[in-house]
Amino acid sequence: MAKTVYCDIVSAEEKIFSGEVTMVSAAATTGDLGVMPGHAPMLTGLQPGPVRITRAEGPDEIYYVSGGYLEVQPNHITVLADTALRAGDMDEAAAEQARKDAERELADQSSEIDYGRAQAHLAEAMAQLRTIQKIRKKAR
Amino acid sequence: MAVGKEIRSQISSIKSTQKITSAMEMVAASKMRKAHDQMDLTRPYAEKIRNVVGHVAAADTDYEHPYMEQREVQTVGYIVVSTDRGLCGGLNHNLFKTLIRDLAQWRDQGVDVQFCTLGQKATGFFKNFGGNVVATKTQLGDRPSADELIGTIKVMLDAFSDGTIDRLYLVNNEFVNTMTQEPQVRQLLPLKPEKTQESAHNWDYIYEPGPKELLDGLMVRYIESQVYQGVVENLACEQAARMLAMKAATDNAGDIIDDLQLVYNKARQAAITQEISEIVSGAAAV
Numbered sequence: 001m002a003k004t005v006y007c008d009i010v011s012a013e014e015k016i017f018s019g020e021v022t023m024v025s026a027a028a029t030t031g032d033l034g035v036m037p038g039h040a041p042m043l044t045g046l047q048p049g050p051v052r053i054t055r056a057e058g059p060d061e062i063y064y065v066s067g068g069y070l071e072v073q074p075n076h077i078t079v080l081a082d083t084a085l086r087a088g089d090m091d092e093a094a095a096e097q098a099r100k101d102a103e104r105e106l107a108d109q110s111s112e113i114d115y116g117r118a119q120a121h122l123a124e125a126m127a128q129l130r131t132i133q134k135i136r137k138k139a140r
Numbered sequence: 141m142a143v144g145k146e147i148r149s150q151i152s153s154i155k156s157t158q159k160i161t162s163a164m165e166m167v168a169a170s171k172m173r174k175a176h177d178q179m180d181l182t183r184p185y186a187e188k189i190r191n192v193v194g195h196v197a198a199a200d201t202d203y204e205h206p207y208m209e210q211r212e213v214q215t216v217g218y219i220v221v222s223t224d225r226g227l228c229g230g231l232n233h234n235l236f237k238t239l240i241r242d243l244a245q246w247r248d249q250g251v252d253v254q255f256c257t258l259g260q261k262a263t264g265f266f267k268n269f270g271g272n273v274v275a276t277k278t279q280l281g282d283r284p285s286a287d288e289l290i291g292t293i294k295v296m297l298d299a300f301s302d303g304t305i306d307r308l309y310l311v312n313n314e315f316v317n318t319m320t321q322e323p324q325v326r327q328l329l330p331l332k333p334e335k336t337q338e339s340a341h342n343w344d345y346i347y348e349p350g351p352k353e354l355l356d357g358l359m360v361r362y363i364e365s366q367v368y369q370g371v372v373e374n375l376a377c378e379q380a381a382r383m384l385a386m387k388a389a390t391d392n393a394g395d396i397i398d399d400l401q402l403v404y405n406k407a408r409q410a411a412i413t414q415e416i417s418e419i420v421s422g423a424a425a426v
């Protein structure tokens with residue numbers, strides 16, 4: 001029996017996941033990281049990207065977050081997601097479209113565009129694609 | 141027979157009004173259920189983030205966040221959450237009344253006030269009432285999303301950070317139950333340090349990258365989640381208030397129809413009686 005720790009993933013709009021897990025891996029601002037039971041208390045920011053939940057039984061679950069915070073307490077892990085959706089719900093075409101739009105906005109020098117925002121859009125779309133590819137690989 | 145033609149048309153017009161109000165009542169009831177569910181869904185995030193902020197506040201870092209700083213009050217900011225649509229009884233009116241009472245205190249102390257309005261009704265109210273409205277957001281719809289609010293909240297947070305306002309309040313309706321909605325004014329900034337039981341233990345986080353970067357983002361999220369919750373709660377209040385108002389309207393329409401029906405029947409009866417007595421007296425004369 002593997003050691004487990006309680007994990008909650010919540011976004012401002014809903015509760016996304018809650019249960020016992022053996023590992024949480026996420027893309028933190030300082031690089032990818034995995035948290036296992038017994039981790040020291042920690043607070044870190046998250047980049048847009050997948051959060052993978054490994055459970056003692058059953059398949060892994062992957063959620064996409066577009067940023068947020070990861071908090072580790074002695075017996076509790078909390079992911080405060082900015083906007084998290086179930087990765088399976090995501091539409092790859094829409095992500096591709098968003099990326100194209102963002103790229104077009106970046107390329108279009110003439111109009112007044114907030115480049116910082118366009119870049120953020122691009123990063124988000126890439127992260128969504130990465131999540132979808134991961135899920136696909138697993139499905140095969 | 142031309143008796144009571146006006147009364148009849150009045151009855152039918154009130155009946156169609158009654159149909160509309162009872163339909164609105166049912167729509168509001170189902171929307172209220174949804175809004176209430178959404179309110180429950182947003183609660184875990186607000187609780188978690190409150191816990192985290194509580195921990196951070198209790199932990200002794202070298203970094204004192206500006207949102208904790210108590211300053212002498214010269215200007216205050218209000219985020220006023222109202223509905224977009226009317227026909228919800230005295231909901232907005234009561235909210236504004238509470239707000240005005242609060243404002244009177246600040247005026248006595250010579251304190252300036254700035255507003256940020258969410259929802260059409262608050263925007264309209266300040267157009268008439270006057271007041272320095274610095275940010276507005278309307279048309280939030282039946283399912284407001286948290287990212288729609290970010291811009292408007294940021295205006296107020298920036299104002300607090302650069303010292304334009306020294307306190308920030310949130311004004312919204314509190315959902316007590318379906319029958320009762322209470323207007324409330326809550327202080328958002330500066331944060332009042334909350335003592336939780338958990339703050340007794342003395343472990344601290346590893347901050348990655350550093351406490352400053354994390355806290356800056358976290359505090360903004362915290363305020364955003366508080367405001368978002370306020371908006372969602374106000375939405376549930378709106379639907380509940382509309383349901384009650386429409387129920388009352390439907391009942392009142394029923395009463396008026398009953399009264400008019402009685403008047404109509406009496407008039408009809410009187411006309412028949414008169415006709416009979418005319419015929420009888422006519423026959424007697426022959």
